[in-house]
Amino acid sequence: MESMTNTAATLPDFVQSLPKVELHLHIEGTLEPEMLLTLARRNGVHIPYRTIDAARAAYQFADLQSFLQVYYLGGSVLRKERDFYELTQAYLARCKVQRIRHAELFFDPQTHLANGVALEAVIGGIHAALRDAERDWDISSALILCFERDRDPEPAVALLERACRLGGIVGIGLDSAELGHPPGRFQEVFAVAGSLGLHRVAHAGEEGPPAYIWQALDVLGVERIDHGVRCLEDPVLVHRLVDDRVPLTVCPFSNVALKVFDQLSTHNLARLLKAGLWVTINSDDPAYFGGYLNENMIDTLSCLNLTARDALILERNAVTAAFCSDQRKQSLLKELDEYGASPQNGL
């Protein structure tokens, strides 16, 4: 009993200063209500909220579909290269405060193209902020282009080729409304990405069934599964994920906000770990789901009676699963080892 009390008391401090890696983060999902209103005003975009409180009240959801409606409305205020720079810079400033040492960002170019924004402005703005954070704060990063699975897959290859000509993309992903949109529809663009040497990931098994995870692995050839929490419904799939060491980028606050689980205390993250799966914790769309990486980790670990030792395991998993150079991985693993070995951290 005494040791449990000690663990609970030290866990928030331990997690806050722990060097961390974020692998599942949609940059559009970091748009806080304050910036939403500022950009709407600056760009003359009409949105149905007049105050920060009204915008915050709208950030409440019943499921993925109702979330996406608010999310894409938010994305519509991003119009200029400067907007993408400021959005990304604000997230990276939080990374600095939260001691996130490496961040992999998703972005949804199809949303912005549909709003009449040039691809150059989107990628240029995000990339400039990533470069500045690496130079000023030693935060390394990677940019992953996501295709929206509820759109037509046909123009995806041409978009990928345009993005590659601009440079700066390390991989592709698949996001947006999962149910009714199996990953296999995007086989062609994932094959092209593979032939170009790009990394491949996909959202699967969040609201969708284990069959979508199988498709992401076998049809799209992904290296990581984003979410993947429903894999436990299929023991054969769990074996496959364990044997092939496929990382899962789990996002607990997102899962609760979108009602995949009723509450954090019923989340299956501890069972995923116990099954030997390669689990990481991430924040997904933190402005919409009530917290960034530290809040996700602290609250989830506390609710599931997990410890500082588990936090260290989760971050070792995340470093190893990252799309950065071996040299950077070794340096981050060393930071983690030194942090874990430090007597004042109470492990």
Ligand SMILES: [Zn+2]
């Ligand atoms: Zn996501």
